[in-house]
Amino acid sequence: MQSRLLSAPWTRPAVRAATPRAGRVAVFGGTHGNELSGVALVGMWVKDGAEIQRSGVATTPFIANPRAVERCARYVDTDLNRAFTAENLSALSGDELPYEVRRAQEINRLFGPKGTADAYDVIFDLHNTTSNMGCTLILESSSDHFVLQMVRHVQKACAPAGCSVLLNEHPLLKYSTSRSVAKHPIGLEVGPQPQGVLRSNIFESMRLILKHALDFIELFNCGVEFPACSVDVFRVLERVDYPRDANGNITAMVHPHLQDCDWEPLSSGDPMFQTFDGRTIEYQGPGPVYPAFINEAAYYEKQQAFVTTRRETLSACAVRKLQ
Amino acid sequence: MQSRLLSAPWTRPAVRAATPRAGRVAVFGGTHGNELSGVALVGMWVKDGAEIQRSGVATTPFIANPRAVERCARYVDTDLNRAFTAENLSALSGDELPYEVRRAQEINRLFGPKGTADAYDVIFDLHNTTSNMGCTLILESSSDHFVLQMVRHVQKACAPAGCSVLLNEHPLLKYSTSRSVAKHPIGLEVGPQPQGVLRSNIFESMRLILKHALDFIELFNCGVEFPACSVDVFRVLERVDYPRDANGNITAMVHPHLQDCDWEPLSSGDPMFQTFDGRTIEYQGPGPVYPAFINEAAYYEKQQAFVTTRRETLSACAVRKLQ
Numbered sequence: 001m002q003s004r005l006l007s008a009p010w011t012r013p014a015v016r017a018a019t020p021r022a023g024r025v026a027v028f029g030g031t032h033g034n035e036l037s038g039v040a041l042v043g044m045w046v047k048d049g050a051e052i053q054r055s056g057v058a059t060t061p062f063i064a065n066p067r068a069v070e071r072c073a074r075y076v077d078t079d080l081n082r083a084f085t086a087e088n089l090s091a092l093s094g095d096e097l098p099y100e101v102r103r104a105q106e107i108n109r110l111f112g113p114k115g116t117a118d119a120y121d122v123i124f125d126l127h128n129t130t131s132n133m134g135c136t137l138i139l140e141s142s143s144d145h146f147v148l149q150m151v152r153h154v155q156k157a158c159a160p161a162g163c164s165v166l167l168n169e170h171p172l173l174k175y176s177t178s179r180s181v182a183k184h185p186i187g188l189e190v191g192p193q194p195q196g197v198l199r200s201n202i203f204e205s206m207r208l209i210l211k212h213a214l215d216f217i218e219l220f221n222c223g224v225e226f227p228a229c230s231v232d233v234f235r236v237l238e239r240v241d242y243p244r245d246a247n248g249n250i251t252a253m254v255h256p257h258l259q260d261c262d263w264e265p266l267s268s269g270d271p272m273f274q275t276f277d278g279r280t281i282e283y284q285g286p287g288p289v290y291p292a293f294i295n296e297a298a299y300y301e302k303q304q305a306f307v308t309t310r311r312e313t314l315s316a317c318a319v320r321k322l323q
Numbered sequence: 324m325q326s327r328l329l330s331a332p333w334t335r336p337a338v339r340a341a342t343p344r345a346g347r348v349a350v351f352g353g354t355h356g357n358e359l360s361g362v363a364l365v366g367m368w369v370k371d372g373a374e375i376q377r378s379g380v381a382t383t384p385f386i387a388n389p390r391a392v393e394r395c396a397r398y399v400d401t402d403l404n405r406a407f408t409a410e411n412l413s414a415l416s417g418d419e420l421p422y423e424v425r426r427a428q429e430i431n432r433l434f435g436p437k438g439t440a441d442a443y444d445v446i447f448d449l450h451n452t453t454s455n456m457g458c459t460l461i462l463e464s465s466s467d468h469f470v471l472q473m474v475r476h477v478q479k480a481c482a483p484a485g486c487s488v489l490l491n492e493h494p495l496l497k498y499s500t501s502r503s504v505a506k507h508p509i510g511l512e513v514g515p516q517p518q519g520v521l522r523s524n525i526f527e528s529m530r531l532i533l534k535h536a537l538d539f540i541e542l543f544n545c546g547v548e549f550p551a552c553s554v555d556v557f558r559v560l561e562r563v564d565y566p567r568d569a570n571g572n573i574t575a576m577v578h579p580h581l582q583d584c585d586w587e588p589l590s591s592g593d594p595m596f597q598t599f600d601g602r603t604i605e606y607q608g609p610g611p612v613y614p615a616f617i618n619e620a621a622y623y624e625k626q627q628a629f630v631t632t633r634r635e636t637l638s639a640c641a642v643r644k645l646q
């Protein structure tokens with residue numbers, strides 16, 4: 001199946017994707033141990049998983065980084081959600097490996113191997129952000145029509161509440177996620193929620209989106225055909241760092257006009273940062289771009305104040321279960 | 324000087340407190356290393372302190388827990404802001420002591436000794452909370468008329484923006500803070516701001532309150548007399564924990580009707596928690612009480628979902644510098 005990235009006008013693809021049944025699904029919480037909505041939901045489903053079971057689907061709730069969860073920290077040694085590289089997954093096991101690399105190998109054995117026919121069909125990975133991004137589905141491929149159809153289904157089911165779609169296919173900024181072990185990886189990122197805090201509104205939003213996504217898989221496995229459609233996404237363009245001094249310390253903050261304005265257009269000349277001494281630094285560049293992950297706590301150490309995206313309309317061809 | 328805790332009607336005390344000049348002032352940031360407004364402000368003032376200097380006052384900016392700041396963690400071994408007990412401060416030094424206990428001893432040498440005439444006059448300790456508390460001054464004594472007058476000055480200078488006052492004189496819930504080393508300890512707690520995040524609005528609010536507080540000290544040291552006045556405070560009553568299971572894991576979240584409603588009245592029968600399976604747990608007790616630190620990230624481990632307070636009006640007698 002070819003990737004179809006169409007700017008306007010959007011045209012309907014003629015093909016239909018016959019996709020194998022999605023019988024094995026996992027829901028990961030605690031890939032980052034201080035993102036508590038996913039930790040709490042998955043913890044609850046480990047005790048009683050009735051809510052996430054569907055006819056014709058075996059859904060496994062799974063705490064991805066239990067040691068980080070125990071410490072209520074993002075990670076212990078290194079970011080698990082960057083650890084699923086070919087190099088890490090093939091490294092010789094041993095206690096000298098960072099904890100998260102060993103854990104990535106274990107997850108790869110349980111839900112993979114990544115890139116093989118034995119891998120799980122779908123992994124939902126539940127994350128929270130301190131950014132004001134609302135509900136966001138994160139996709140790793142613009143040509144995964146099964147996932148695009150799922151996104152469309154979720155968006156329709158959630159309306160009028162919105163659910164944004166972030167597409168990260170960037171050759172440098174794409175990273176090796178926990179969910180990448182599955183054939184169809186899907187991140188669910190809901191915010192704003194501080195690290196180490198569980199907010200009921202965020203918890204319930206996440207729960208609802210997952211419900212609709214599992215409903216989609218059930219319908220799909222029952223043989224329902226989903227007609228061709230279009231999906232609006234925000235494609236990752238580039239990382240923007242904070243202004244910093246020679247020691248790497250930040251010298252400016254996200255400007256109050258940009259703070260909390262994820263997904264809103266940012267054009268050349270718009271305020272972007274405010275220095276500690278009160279000066280405004282403006283965005284310069286082609287635009288408008290659509291920022292996301294604005295002032296995310298975890299990304300200070302990754303030299304990222306926000307990521308820019310551009311809007312695109314993807315076309316999803318009709319999908320139906322392979323007979 | 325007697326403590327005067329008056330409920331309505333408030334009456335003016337007849338006395339005037341002649342207080343020694345407050346010549347030595349410190350501003351602490353990073354008592355908790357992941358509360359970034361104080362860390363950023365103090366870091367800035369360490370480089371250039373002109374903004375916090377006043378005529379007749381020597382103001383020292385000071386990063387209280389540099390190792391925690393480096394890790395962007397609340398603490399390394401134990402909470403520094405609970406470490407200033409007589410036992411810790413008199414413990415025999417040595418590498419086997421927790422880092423924060425050694426640091427508390429060092430701070431006590433630099434700015435104390437606590438409870439002696441040699442101690443600094445004022446320590447402002449800058450904190451952030453994930454709770455929606457706005458700007459809050461935290462007092463440790465209802466009979467510190469110098470501080471009460473400062474609070475009144477700050478409130479008038481900030482109006483119409485509000486600045487709440489939390490009084491923690493609770494025999495069990497009061498704790499041994501970093502600022503308690505000084506003769507006049509004052510906590511400044513501003514939120515909501517996630518841990519590990521620096522928000523420009525929170526940074527600027529904190530900066531402004533400290534400006535007005537330092538202005539007060541300058542006026543006081545110049546001989547200005549501040550007339551008797553009253554100050555409305557919220558007095559700490561009790562700690563309320565999350566519902567938990569036998570393993571200590573929480574089984575409910577702060578109810579959406581209570582979330583973000585710090586300082587608003589909570590009466591018997593009002594929603595307080597929402598269990599994961601959707602049941603509402605109501606507050607039961609005499610009321611109304613006024614909750615604060617609702618869903619503060621750092622207090623999950625301290626078994627506290629919020630603290631209840633009651634409103635009181637304190638009377639501050641006139642203060643003037645001792646001639």
Ligand SMILES: [Zn+2]
Nearest residue numbers: 032035127128
């Ligand atoms: Zn995450």
Ligand SMILES: [Zn+2]
Nearest residue numbers: 355358450451
């Ligand atoms: Zn603090």
